[in-house]
Amino acid sequence: MYFDHDFEQLDTERPQGMQRTPEAVLHEVFGYESFRPLQEDIVKEVVNGGDALVLMPTGGGKSLCYQVPALVRPGTAIVVSPLIALMQDQVNALRELGVRAAFLNSTMDFEQARATEYALTSGELDLLYCAPERLIQPRTLELLHNTPIALFAIDEAHCVSQWGHDFRSDYLQLSLLAREFPGVPRIALTATADERTRREIAERLCLTEARHFISSFDRPNIQYRIAPKTNANRQLLDFIRSEHPSDSGIVYCLSRNKVEATARMLVEQGFQALPYHAGMSAQDRAHHQERFLREDGIIMVATIAFGMGIDKPDVRFVAHLDLPKSLEAYYQETGRAGRDGNPSTAWMVYGLQDVIKLRQMLEASAGNDQFKRIERQKLDAMLGFCEVTSCRRQVLLRYFGDDLPEPCGNCDTCLNPPETWDGTVAVQKALSCVYRTGQRYGVSYLIDVLRGADNERIRQAGHQAVSTYGIGEELSANEWKSVFRQLVAKGYLRADPDGYGALQLTERCRPILKGEEQVWLRKDPVSRRPAGRGTGNVRTASLEIRDQAAWDHLRACRKALADQQGVPPYVIFHDTTLFEMLERRPRTLAELAEINGVGAAKLEKYGDAFLAALAELDA
Template identity: 60%
Template sequence: MTSPQSGPETCAETSAEADDAAGVLRRVFGYGSFREGQREIIEHVVAGGDALVLMPTGGGKSLCYQIPALVREGVGVVISPLIALMQDQVDALTALGVRAGFLNSTQEADERRRVEAAFLAGELDLLYLAPERLRAPGTPDLLDRGAIALFAIDEAHCVAQWGHDFRPDYLALSTLHERWPAVPRVALTATATEATHAEIASRLGLEEARHFVASFDRPNIRYRIAPKKEPRRQLLKLLRTEHPGDAGIVYCLSRTSVEKTAAFLTENGIEALPYHAGLDARTRAAHQARFLREDGLVMVATIAFGMGIDKPDVRFVAHLDLPKSVEGYYQETGRAGRDGLPSTAWLVYGLQDVVQQRRMIETSEGDDAHRRRLGSHLDAMLALCETVECRRVRLLAYFGQRGATACGNCDTCLSPPETWDGTIAAQKLLSAVLRLRRERHQSFGAGHVIDILLGRETEKVVQHGHASLTVFGVGTELNESEWRGVVRQLLAQGLLAVKGDYGSLVLTDDSAEVLARRRQVPLRREPERPARAEPAARSAGSRRAAPADLPEEAVPFFERLRAWRAASAREQGIPAYMIFHDATLRQIAAERPSSLAELGEVSGVGENKLAKYGEQILEQLTA
């Protein structure tokens, strides 16, 4: 768990502190044991040490600062960019009996004064602040007047070069240790390569802190990447056959695509909501609240949605467009299956995605170094898409975890793609691009070049006299779809490039190696069989099947508990998962405790929830 660069212990942990942490875990959160790595981090922070924590989404990062805040004297101050979710975060803690509050720009003055007074009076355990609020006049003085147990910097990747454009105020957090040198700091993120890890440490002054690096593996997520054909219909098939009635997130690159996809799903019987920056703040907040509070909704969104979403039962994350980086892809797919149950990360991408992303990089603001960084991020994403190896192995290697064995659960493991020697095909395509440029001083997009290779006398081919080129009709051994795959993979391998507003294909420095027959070009052929056996199609309006791991006799109790939970959540105006996660309800349904004492032994049932809901649950089990 601890990285090789970990610094020395700041002070020894005591057994009493460890017992306190374990007691809080059981009493407040209802868990009998820590997850892998949590205890070591918590004991270190409780003892006053600084920490940098890299742990995947769903790995239990929040407990790594919440429990120390409850054990140490004072208030845990959490710096979080998630203004829109702070109320839900505070509500979730309040439901556990934790005294929590927040300060951000959404509050009225009276509410801010009430929270400030509670902080000064020592009546809070945790205080959430937006980074902008920390820099606001008066906030540092307020913190000086109270007792601070620790500073937790959540979503710490926002300080890195690829993240701080989103939240530049994170860069000011390096001053925390200067003003409050005796207060321990813990920075946490689920998304960091080795380079990003080093940058976070440098920008936050945590080089000497102890670094904890958990495995980035999310074994419950099945990664699948497929060629894009009719993406909305491909998505509809996925939802109808594999995730009927499930909650999920669909990511699209543009606002227009978000709107059209949400409308398409709704028209086809799947309740879906759009979310993007072009919607007014009230609509965005209402859609987010519905997604968190209702079962089975699909959120169709740009990447403006999702950071900090703590909904545990998101069963799928789908991408209809190519993500810009592996970091972004990992973070977005990580929103699936936070409860540890089987979930799907599904992506379709095609040639146009590559062309569009390359063009966006070419026209992006910033210097050449910035564009090179963007290009390297895209190259890594394309390598993940085009790999013939285990996707999970490649994903983990990107984040510095090398030596993993094939997972047996991703699409390339379940249906290994074939490779073929595409050298001759590559030479034909590169020759067509070269001759258009050399003989006609012209450049065209992929569609026109493929028409030439296939010998199609289209209007454009005839108009430009391209039927007379020596490469006209030399590529009939492949069909159009296969040629588009060749173009896509040559772009991914850096053997082709895209220039201009129209996505014209041009050669690269490496193209000459292929044309001169000094370099072979292995290409991937998509398997024709499905990556997994499809379950029988069910109607779009049907509910999800009961969890397969439940004994048959427990299923009615599980459904009864879910119905009770939904009604209780509506009555209180909170998300259902704040009452109990599905995993807890499943255990209750399977074990059917007959007393409060037995119910209190179920994972996820802490003292506060036992007192509030215990009798109601026992009634559901005996009704």
């Protein structure tokens, strides 16, 4: 459902100048008692007219960093957003709070666009969301020049990076905001950027003089887990059935065909699963996304075309059936889990074929040498993260320049520490076998040679006569797969760039073959669910529902109100707000107003309904 621009329903009066303080806006509009770490400093910087570059993890409260200043400073705040879904979702949520918000994008007809433009120039909007390609049009710029502008917020600012995984060419032209509107504060925000990307954002958006606010990248409520891929479908089913049988989640796959096949498999196994990829019609994608946002227990199976800006707070798991291309992509995709701060899982299976496929795609890409060098470094970092034997969270945070002094206690390597073994001899055998067979074969064939298999293919090639035939019987086929996977991940072997999957030696393997270097390998763990959610540094407790019937009653009240308003249930109230209602059992509107997330507009619109629902629990 697209947003209905009915400005008559909104209160067009707002305090002039800077009569409301940021703290008052936070409490009265958004229903929160205090800012989170860094939010207050960012808000004050922008309210006072300063520029800011903000790096804050998904679920860390980035939106408030420009929404609060937008309601304090005079004029209309212009928010640049790359996705229509994100605009619609945030505008709907703001209007539920009584905020005068709208958007301009390609879904609107002429009359809707004209009504929005009139509301903008008439001073009837607090925030206007706009796609970058719309913003840079001469007509839009002319409108903005004739309108008092409170600030410019550039969301998902990492889209400006040409080396990034979400590059949008229109973002490159947003530097014009500094020239065209020199007195208007600008704030760029992202959840995903290493040091190189931060510099690129600052340079391309003319924010080199802006204050940088870098929050911790840590998401302590997310449990990171990676397992060797054996049977991906069976592994995924075991994971969902044992840990998230009725939860909302996202499953990422690399190809459209795999998305469709995985979604069908989940449906056949009794789950509510929907596909999402760029090959579907825009109407089908929109319908599936709307169901995911509004219904409970939906699993979205998607390519990376899905996810940026999705504000659904109760996604309990993100699963990867294929290896992401970089830690930036992995961090952003897994960050869609647990936005409400409650325990969630980032689960992935990966295997040797994933590594080979990504390396071949990279080498075959049209990028120049510099692009390929940077992408190789990013893929190497991703592979290193997969094969690490220490705390995964420490490695992930270190990549983004963050520091976690102690192991997290809430990742698979902390909960079930992997064993390592001296694999030097096995590695020498594997590398020698690649060399002796002419560097023309894939891993399955090489394992057959090492284990002394007697089959037609080996006999025809004459490889029963090579010195490495049968010298690897001490390891199982799966153990040899682990050895080869780690050799490719560590860069001792590479996949044939011509795309046939043959493994070839690299210069890095010379010291090993000469006996000058020792190699320690990771033992693949026995596949089992971790013993439990570790305590470690996890700071957020789960919602422990002691009265399921009461919880279902409040959720049913929320769902009915959401259906009436045509918005997802979490736009009415987040689960954490409902949980606090259930715990504190407010009996009056004044008591309900003290619940986190209950602002003045929602109190007026929904207060009586929830008080009645709570009273029914006590009847």
